[in-house]
Amino acid sequence: MFYCPSCGDEYVPGIAVCSSCKVPLISGEEKLSRHIEKEKNSASRSMDISPEDDLVNIRKGSLHDMKQLRRVLAAERIPALIAGDESCGRGCCGPELLLQIKRVDVDEALKVLAKDFIKSTCLDSHDLSNAQAVFDHQAAETVCPACGCRFSPT
Structure with missing residues (x-):
């Protein structure tokens, strides 16, 4: 079997390019080796955030939204912290919270969040x-x- 490295669709032998993504397909062996390599890299990444870590804010929003984004990042073994921000104090709305990650994880996290955004909005199919x-x-x-x-x- 052959697989699209972008969307993961499965193809029968004889087809060389993904019909949706227009990228060359890879063999099952190559897909497995890429998966194993990715697992090795992510397994070595610590999910702990210490007080010494240099944290950066990557998103601001409601608690529900920040928890969802933290779950998306955790699935890719990128640790994230939800930090509080000052609310307006009137009680009419919830506080705006900040999603923080380690500075060394910024590039990988932005790729993961962009991919999740495209997937959740179906932008790749329009x-x-x-x-x-x-x-x-x-x-x-x-x-x-x-x-x-x-x-x-x-």
Whole structure:
């Protein structure tokens, strides 16, 4: 069997390129060796955060959102800490919390979070060629950013 290194889809022999990602497929042996190598690298990473560690803030948001992002990072063996931030003090909303990680883990964490964002929003399965389009009500013809349909705004 052959596998897509990007999305993980499985293909029968004879197919060389992933139909979704347009990347060359890898053999099952190569996928297994990559998985073992990744496990070795992640197993050596400590999940402990000590007071001496240089921490950086990577996200700010509600407790629910920060817990979800911490779970995503923990699945990739990247330790994260949720730190409190001052609330408005009026009791109308919850506090904004900070998600902190070790400075040495920043690059890997940002890759993991970007991949999770794409997966959770299904951005990889949409045509984004019109994402930069802006609705201009004064133009003779404008483009819908969602679908690319051209129409007159009047």
